[in-house]
Amino acid sequence: MNEPTKYSTRPxxxxxxxxxxxxEGTPAPRCKVCAALAVQRSEAHxxxxxxxxxxxxxxxxxxxxxxxxxxx
Numbered sequence: 001m002n003e004p005t006k007y008s009t010r011p012x013x014x015x016x017x018x019x020x021x022x023x024e025g026t027p028a029p030r031c032k033v034c035a036a037l038a039v040q041r042s043e044a045h046x047x048x049x050x051x052x053x054x055x056x057x058x059x060x061x062x063x064x065x066x067x068x069x070x071x072x
Contacts, residue, residue: 023053025060028067034060 023045027034037060044052 022050023057025057027060031063031067033063037063 023041025037025041027038037056041053041056041060044050044056
């Protein structure tokens, strides 16, 4: 019989661990809130802070719902 591993093994790194749709969200043109959220998302993405990047993308998607009335 084989002996069980008694030391920790190296972690498995999965490529593309964050689903792309979690980072989606198109900022509305000329909206300062959307622009600020887009900056937050890109800065978080650059530092690999996926929780913050996904939160900013979610805010962009949710905030964008109110732009339809303003455009008319």
